[in-house]
Amino acid sequence: MATDEAETVDVSRGRYAGLTADERRTQRRERLREVALEVIAEEGVAGLKVRALCARAGLNDRYFYETYSHTDRLLYELVDEQLAEVVAAVMGVIATAPADTRVRLRAVIEAGVTVIADHPARRRLAIDMQTTDELRRRRTELVDLVARVMLDQGRELLGDAAVTGVHAELAARTVAHGGLEILIEWLRDELDIDRAQLIDFLVAMILTAAEITTTVQREMAAG
Missing domain, CATH: 1.10.357.10 (Tetracycline Repressor, domain 2)
Structure with a gap:
């Protein structure tokens, strides 16, 4: 399973690595979408699996479910x-x-x-x-x-x-x-x-x- 990305925390401003929580969430969502298109091109729709997508995107599995309930x-x-x-x-x-x-x-x-x-x-x-x-x-x-x-x-x-x-x-x-x-x-x-x-x-x-x-x-x- 992929591990969480390293994050630099600025507690006073509620920012992580220079991005707000919403910006980070959007960034993760776009990364998952990008990876999903790559997988579809290579393997077809049957290749869309949560763990495989997250591993390829370099994200923890839980980040998938913050946006999507299912592949x-x-x-x-x-x-x-x-x-x-x-x-x-x-x-x-x-x-x-x-x-x-x-x-x-x-x-x-x-x-x-x-x-x-x-x-x-x-x-x-x-x-x-x-x-x-x-x-x-x-x-x-x-x-x-x-x-x-x-x-x-x-x-x-x-x-x-x-x-x-x-x-x-x-x-x-x-x-x-x-x-x-x-x-x-x-x-x-x-x-x-x-x-x-x-x-x-x-x-x-x-x-x-x-x-x-x-x-x-x-x-x-x-x-």
């Missing part, structure tokens, strides 16, 4: 923050990309793949998103968000020509689910393709899905 609390906090960063990166590209459907679509997909694949902890979190019920719930929320963004972008870029209604929603969810699964297989090195090929395929898949949805809606209306 799951730490995990889900990190997952939410990493997902928020991925969404922010993608929305930033949407806000600045040209109003050309294919150009914007490729820019968005490239940004999404890059922000996940090039961050070791996010890469492993994406792979492990079905290992617990709570992670599966967050994965479903991500699919919901991706589908909504696709529908919103379709309306923005295509205007009245955009397909709407239940068929558009079903197509968006199908593409969101399928695209995420393909990305995860690629992250696991189960697909013998490079990044450019992956992005090309995802762009083509979404554009083709839009064409198919238009055809389905027209045929069902005619029937």
Whole structure:
């Protein structure tokens, strides 16, 4: 078990090594979060164990429990923050990309793949998103968000020509689910393709899905 850090005490000011108790607590919390991301990148979410995290962080086990009641609390906090960063990166590209459907679509997909694949902890979190019920719930929320963004972008870029209604929603969810699964297989090195090929395929898949949805809606209306 790791021992407590050496601390210089200034009793008159209630400070330790130049920091207040709250500052020290914040410092320990950030160290645990930093170490947790390292462990996730190396071992996956299954590697998050209190004793191992504290030993790696150079902290006594009791410091973990001053902030988190369980490693799951730490995990889900990190997952939410990493997902928020991925969404922010993608929305930033949407806000600045040209109003050309294919150009914007490729820019968005490239940004999404890059922000996940090039961050070791996010890469492993994406792979492990079905290992617990709570992670599966967050994965479903991500699919919901991706589908909504696709529908919103379709309306923005295509205007009245955009397909709407239940068929558009079903197509968006199908593409969101399928695209995420393909990305995860690629992250696991189960697909013998490079990044450019992956992005090309995802762009083509979404554009083709839009064409198919238009055809389905027209045929069902005619029937």
